[in-house]
Amino acid sequence: MWIAVIVIVVVVLIFVVWPIAIYNRLVALRLRIDNAWSQIDVQLNRRNDLIPNLVETVKGYASHERETLEGVTAARNAAVSAQTPAEQATADNMITGALGKLFALQEAYPDLKADQNFRQLQEELTSTEDRIAYARQFYNDQVRGYNTSIQQFPALIVARAGKFEEREFFDAPEDARAVPRVEF
Amino acid sequence: MPCLGSSSERAGPLYDQVTSNKRRSALLIAAFVALIAVMGLAFSVAIGFGPIGVIVAVLIAGALAFTSYWKSDSIALAMSRAQPADPQVYARLHNLVEGLCIASGTPVPRLYVVDDPAPNAFATGRNPRHAAIAVTTGLLEKMNRVELEGVLAHELSHIRNYDILVSTLAVTMVGAAALLSDFGIRFMWFGGGRRSGDGGGGGNPILLVGALLLLILAPILAVLMQLAISRRREALADMSAVEITRYPPGLIAALEKLRDDGTVVQSGNRATAHLWIEEPVPTREDTEQAKRWTHLFNTHPPIEDRIAALREL
Numbered sequence: 404m405w406i407a408v409i410v411i412v413v414v415v416l417i418f419v420v421w422p423i424a425i426y427n428r429l430v431a432l433r434l435r436i437d438n439a440w441s442q443i444d445v446q447l448n449r450r451n452d453l454i455p456n457l458v459e460t461v462k463g464y465a466s467h468e469r470e471t472l473e474g475v476t477a478a479r480n481a482a483v484s485a486q487t488p489a490e491q492a493t494a495d496n497m498i499t500g501a502l503g504k505l506f507a508l509q510e511a512y513p514d515l516k517a518d519q520n521f522r523q524l525q526e527e528l529t530s531t532e533d534r535i536a537y538a539r540q541f542y543n544d545q546v547r548g549y550n551t552s553i554q555q556f557p558a559l560i561v562a563r564a565g566k567f568e569e570r571e572f573f574d575a576p577e578d579a580r581a582v583p584r585v586e587f
Numbered sequence: 588m589p590c591l592g593s594s595s596e597r598a599g600p601l602y603d604q605v606t607s608n609k610r611r612s613a614l615l616i617a618a619f620v621a622l623i624a625v626m627g628l629a630f631s632v633a634i635g636f637g638p639i640g641v642i643v644a645v646l647i648a649g650a651l652a653f654t655s656y657w658k659s660d661s662i663a664l665a666m667s668r669a670q671p672a673d674p675q676v677y678a679r680l681h682n683l684v685e686g687l688c689i690a691s692g693t694p695v696p697r698l699y700v701v702d703d704p705a706p707n708a709f710a711t712g713r714n715p716r717h718a719a720i721a722v723t724t725g726l727l728e729k730m731n732r733v734e735l736e737g738v739l740a741h742e743l744s745h746i747r748n749y750d751i752l753v754s755t756l757a758v759t760m761v762g763a764a765a766l767l768s769d770f771g772i773r774f775m776w777f778g779g780g781r782r783s784g785d786g787g788g789g790g791n792p793i794l795l796v797g798a799l800l801l802l803i804l805a806p807i808l809a810v811l812m813q814l815a816i817s818r819r820r821e822a823l824a825d826m827s828a829v830e831i832t833r834y835p836p837g838l839i840a841a842l843e844k845l846r847d848d849g850t851v852v853q854s855g856n857r858a859t860a861h862l863w864i865e866e867p868v869p870t871r872e873d874t875e876q877a878k879r880w881t882h883l884f885n886t887h888p889p890i891e892d893r894i895a896a897l898r899e900l
Binding site: 442446523526527529530533534537538540541544 | 678679682683685686687689690691692732833
C-alpha cells in the first residue's frame, strides 16, 4: 500500500510537477527577452526625440553647415521609418556617423562648444548611444541564456512540446561599439 | 559576438561568490552576537551584575545586528560624508550608471558624491535593490567618460556579487564592537576606582578581566575584518566590470590613474577602508605596531597586479 503511494508521488513529481516547473522557467526566460527588446525601443525613441533638439541648437550657431545638419536629420528619419532590423542597423550607423560630424563642429565654433544646452544634449545623446548598445548587449545575453536552456536536456523535451523556438541574436555591425567611445 | 565570457560561463564563479558572501554575512552576524555576549559576560562578572548582564548584552547585540543589516548603508555613507548626487548637476554620473544597469539587468542604485579631491569610489547596501554608489568629486574631475564608466562598472559588480552586504556589515559591526569595548573599559576603570576605595582588593580581578577583554577582542576584530575582506573579490569585481562594459582599456586606464594619483581620501578611515575601489588610508610608518596593523589590514591587492590581470584579457 505505502509503496504504491510513494510510487504515485514520485511519478507525479517527475512527469507533472517537474515539467511544469521547467515550462514556467522557459516562459519567464522568453518574457525577459521580449522585455529586453522593448528596452532597446525605449532608448531608440529617446534618441529620436533628442536629435531634433540638438539640430535646432546647432543651427543657432552654425546655420550654414547645412550638409552636416541635413545629414543628421536624414539619418534620424531613416531610423524612425525603419521596419526591419537590417534597416534599423543601417540607420543606426548613419546616425552615429552623422552625429560624429555634428559634434566635431564644436571645434570650429567655440560659442557652440560653450553653449550649456549643447553640452547637455551632447551628454544625453552620447549616453543614449551607449544605452542602446548596452540594451542590445543585454538582449543578446538574454537570448543566449534562453537558447542554451531550450537546447539542454531535460528542458529540451518540454521546449519541443511547448513549441519554444530558438530566438535570433541582434547582430550589431562589428565597429558599432567603438564609435560612441570617441571623446569629443 | 562579444567574446568575453557568455552568461552561462560566468554563472559559476559569480553564483559561488553570491552564496559565499551570504554565508559570510550570516557568520559575521553570529560572530558579532557571540562577541558581544562574551563581552557582556566578562563585564557583568567584573561588576557583579550576574546573568542579567549577559541577557542585556545579547539584546544590545541583537539590536545592533538588526540595525547593521537594515541601516548599514546609511551609516557607511554618513561616515564618509557622502551627499546625494543631484541628477542635474551630475548628469554624466547618472547616465553612465543607468547605462551599466541596462547592460547588466541590475536595479539602478542610489548615487552619492563625497566632496574630496582624491579620486575614489565605493558601493554599499544590503542587496542590489537597496544599494548605493558613492564617488568622490576628485574621481569625477580626473577621470574621462570611459574611465569613469570602468570604475562605476567595478562598483556595480560589487553590488551584483553581494560584496557590499559583507563589507558594510563589517563596517558597522566592527565599529560598534570597538565602541562598546571602549565604553566597557572606561566604565570599569570608573567602577573599579570606587570599589577599591570602598574596601580594597577588588581592583586586581577587574584589571585582569579588562586585560582579558582586550586580549579576546583584538584578534576577533582582526578575524572579522579578514572574513569580510577577500582580496579575490577585488579581482573578481574587475573581471565582472569588464564583462559589463566589454571594454577593458577603460578600467585599465582608470586603475593607472588611481595608481599615479598620490592624493588620499580625507574622510576615509580604517573602518571604511575596504569599501573603496583603492585603499584610501595612507601606509603609516610611525611605530612598529602601526606598521604591523597596516599590513594585517591591507584591504586591496596591489593595483599593479589588477592592471596586469586585465591586460591579459
